[in-house]
Amino acid sequence: MKLHEFQAKELLAQYGVPVPPGKVAYGPEEAERIAKDFGKQVVIKAQVHVGGRGKAGGVKLAQPEEAREVAGKVLGMDIKGLTVKKVLVAEAVDIAKEYYAGLIIDRSSQRAVLMVSKEGGVDIEEVARTHPEAIVKYPIDPHKGLRHFEAREVVKQAGLEGNLGRLANVIVQLYNAFKGVDASLAEINPLVVTEQGEIVAADAKIDLDDNALFRHPDLAKLREVEAEHPLEIEASNYGFAYVKLDGDVGVIGNGAGLVMYTLDLVNRAGGKPANFLDIGGGAKAEVVYNAVRLVAKDPDVKGIFINIFGGITRADEVAKGVIQALEEGLVKVPVVMRVAGTAEEEAKKLLEGKPIYLYPNSLEAAGAIVTMVGGAK
Amino acid sequence: MSILINKDTRVLVQGITGREGRFHAEQMQKYGTKIVAGVTPGKGGQEVLGVPVYDTVKEAVAQHAIDASIVFVPAAAAADAALESAHAGVPLVVLITEGIPTLDMVAAVKEIKELGVRLIGGNCPGLISAEESKLGIMPGHVFKKGRVGLISRSGTLTYEAAAALSDAGLGTTTTVGIGGDPIIGTTFKDLLPLFNEDPETEAVVVIGEIGGSDEEEAAAWVKEHMTKPVVGFIGGRSAPKGKRMGHAGAIIMGDVGTPESKLKAFAEADIPVADTIDEIVELVKQRLS
Numbered sequence: 001m002k003l004h005e006f007q008a009k010e011l012l013a014q015y016g017v018p019v020p021p022g023k024v025a026y027g028p029e030e031a032e033r034i035a036k037d038f039g040k041q042v043v044i045k046a047q048v049h050v051g052g053r054g055k056a057g058g059v060k061l062a063q064p065e066e067a068r069e070v071a072g073k074v075l076g077m078d079i080k081g082l083t084v085k086k087v088l089v090a091e092a093v094d095i096a097k098e099y100y101a102g103l104i105i106d107r108s109s110q111r112a113v114l115m116v117s118k119e120g121g122v123d124i125e126e127v128a129r130t131h132p133e134a135i136v137k138y139p140i141d142p143h144k145g146l147r148h149f150e151a152r153e154v155v156k157q158a159g160l161e162g163n164l165g166r167l168a169n170v171i172v173q174l175y176n177a178f179k180g181v182d183a184s185l186a187e188i189n190p191l192v193v194t195e196q197g198e199i200v201a202a203d204a205k206i207d208l209d210d211n212a213l214f215r216h217p218d219l220a221k222l223r224e225v226e227a228e229h230p231l232e233i234e235a236s237n238y239g240f241a242y243v244k245l246d247g248d249v250g251v252i253g254n255g256a257g258l259v260m261y262t263l264d265l266v267n268r269a270g271g272k273p274a275n276f277l278d279i280g281g282g283a284k285a286e287v288v289y290n291a292v293r294l295v296a297k298d299p300d301v302k303g304i305f306i307n308i309f310g311g312i313t314r315a316d317e318v319a320k321g322v323i324q325a326l327e328e329g330l331v332k333v334p335v336v337m338r339v340a341g342t343a344e345e346e347a348k349k350l351l352e353g354k355p356i357y358l359y360p361n362s363l364e365a366a367g368a369i370v371t372m373v374g375g376a377k
Numbered sequence: 378m379s380i381l382i383n384k385d386t387r388v389l390v391q392g393i394t395g396r397e398g399r400f401h402a403e404q405m406q407k408y409g410t411k412i413v414a415g416v417t418p419g420k421g422g423q424e425v426l427g428v429p430v431y432d433t434v435k436e437a438v439a440q441h442a443i444d445a446s447i448v449f450v451p452a453a454a455a456a457d458a459a460l461e462s463a464h465a466g467v468p469l470v471v472l473i474t475e476g477i478p479t480l481d482m483v484a485a486v487k488e489i490k491e492l493g494v495r496l497i498g499g500n501c502p503g504l505i506s507a508e509e510s511k512l513g514i515m516p517g518h519v520f521k522k523g524r525v526g527l528i529s530r531s532g533t534l535t536y537e538a539a540a541a542l543s544d545a546g547l548g549t550t551t552t553v554g555i556g557g558d559p560i561i562g563t564t565f566k567d568l569l570p571l572f573n574e575d576p577e578t579e580a581v582v583v584i585g586e587i588g589g590s591d592e593e594e595a596a597a598w599v600k601e602h603m604t605k606p607v608v609g610f611i612g613g614r615s616a617p618k619g620k621r622m623g624h625a626g627a628i629i630m631g632d633v634g635t636p637e638s639k640l641k642a643f644a645e646a647d648i649p650v651a652d653t654i655d656e657i658v659e660l661v662k663q664r665l666s
Contacts, residue, residue, distance in 0.1 A: 107560065111487070211476045257557075264612065276622055309533050311532075
């Protein structure tokens with residue numbers, strides 16, 4: 001789950017990280033009021049869950065008297081398909097140096113890894129691509145945590161200039177926040193040293209580990225449903241793993257691996273999947289019924305491909321759910337099915353004479369559904 | 378022969394009184410798995426499916442010889458349950474539970490490795506040595522005893538591959554579902570040496586997917602050390618960047634975890650990659666002939 005910059009900064013501040021004073025505004029007047037209260041130059045920043053806000057024109061400097069007009073321009077902007085509904089109005093900082101500090105989970109070392117670079121204020125993935133030697137990476141022992149001397153060594157090695165002890169403090173605080181909120185990513189970019197020698201987190205980003213949200217009910221409440229596709233919200237209410245994609249073949253299957261494979265087969269046949277939907281293990285007829293109903297609701301869907309390999313999931317339960325959805329008239333597009341595994345024969349018997357195109361294997365079924373939605377694209 | 382488990386493996390079930398634990402313990406018994414005891418804190422003294430239940434793993438190992446534990450404990454307590462078995466001296470722990478907090482796994486995996494214990498999972502279907510023993514939730518009947526070792530990040534797709542190998546008369550030795558999470562106890566490259574040493578395994582199928590670099594690391598090991606043929610598969614090749622496809626680990630982040638990188642690594646290690654499940658069987662046959 002992604003947090004907004006202002007939320008990430010609030011959390012970091014709780015762990016002691018210095019952040020520039022700032023408040024969220026939902027309208028131009030509110031932005032002006034906040035800016036006038038600060039009584040100095042502010043930066044007005046779009047709060048949307050995408051990167052590259054600056055390049056898109058979503059981050060602007062303003063004097064207090066200009067804040068209303070500037071905020072008015074940023075609010076309502078479209079940034080990569082998301083509408084800006086709120087802005088962070090924060091005191092502008094006098095930047096002397098811009099650094100980068102971040103933490104991610106690294107799968108190879110199986111640890112949280114600290115990354116520090118003196119090249120901050122730019123896209124760190126770009127730095128990693130063009131001159132990776134500018135980033136110092138340090139895997140953290142999960143049992144010992146990040147100690148101050150370790151942070152000092154990393155800061156020194158990365159060539160950061162300024163008060164070494166205070167820079168290390170901020171990095172230790174960043175790690176404490178990362179661990180404390182169960183983040184999967186936490187970064188300060190840029191980590192600014194001001195003309196006055198102060199250290200502040202001028203921008204921050206935190207992604208939370210969805211698996212750990214049960215430990216942080218206050219943070220779980222920050223999820224913004226309007227940022228997600230309506231079908232994704234409905235799917236999550238049913239407990240489905242569902243991802244909206246941009247094609248026209250609805251895909252349903254049991255098991256993430258099998259569904260991914262089914263998407264690949266549709267692509268291979270020249271088609272484009274409209275979604276990923278995993279009904280999970282051991283699904284009963286009702287679950288399948290809801291899955292079919294959900295996918296059939298998607299106006300992009302011109303045909304549905306249901307791919308089932310019965311294990312714990314019984315193929316006949318799947319068939320029952322599909323038949324119910326068909327008989328209620330919920331499906332106006334062709335349905336192609338392939339069933340194998342546990343209760344395969346029972347399923348085939350149930351599906352006999354029903355308006356479903358049954359294929360003996362996934363490959364043929366994929367070819368068939370792509371033809372039915374209008375052929376390869 | 379097989380790797381990690383066989384018909385004599387004595388198994389402890391953690392969470393045996395829960396709905397999932399009890400259901401799958403029964404399925405495992407039917408398959409022939411030797412379940413000797415169960416553990417559920419607070420339920421010690423009961424009997425479930427003909428085996429005694431203990432409050433702690435420590436008590437269970439004091440009363441029984443235990444070779445492996447399988448964990449069906451809810452996500453919030455799952456990493457702790459795996460640690461409990463590891464500290465009690467159980468040499469193999471299979472963690473089935475889905476949705477475990479990542480930082481719990483980071484800490485647990487390190488500690489369990491330091492104890493010299495092998496952890497499989499979490500968020501995995503477990504492992505099965507065909508027609509001998511299953512420590513997992515897979516449908517046992519699709520696994521016929523045979524010649525091919527199978528390692529996979531997926532569940533259902535593994536069952537499909539096993540069924541296809543069985544139908545083709547090739548069959549499987551041991552199949553390990555390593556799990557779909559970013560931080561797991563055992564990766565492809567940890568298992569390849571075991572299959573390389575196993576006299577009954579003649580070829581290995583690696584079913585990978587997008588995300589992370591486990592496949593690349595496996596390919597590097599194969600290139601240097603593997604003496605048996607390996608056939609690869611990559612799921613999610615058409616998935617868009619940055620979207621999580623069901624498994625928490627199946628996500629392309631920046632330039633890491635792309636199918637291109639995995640296909641390149643497999644090609645460099647002379648591992649043929651199947652586009653479809655049926656092709657896996659064909660490639661194994663080719664490499665074995």
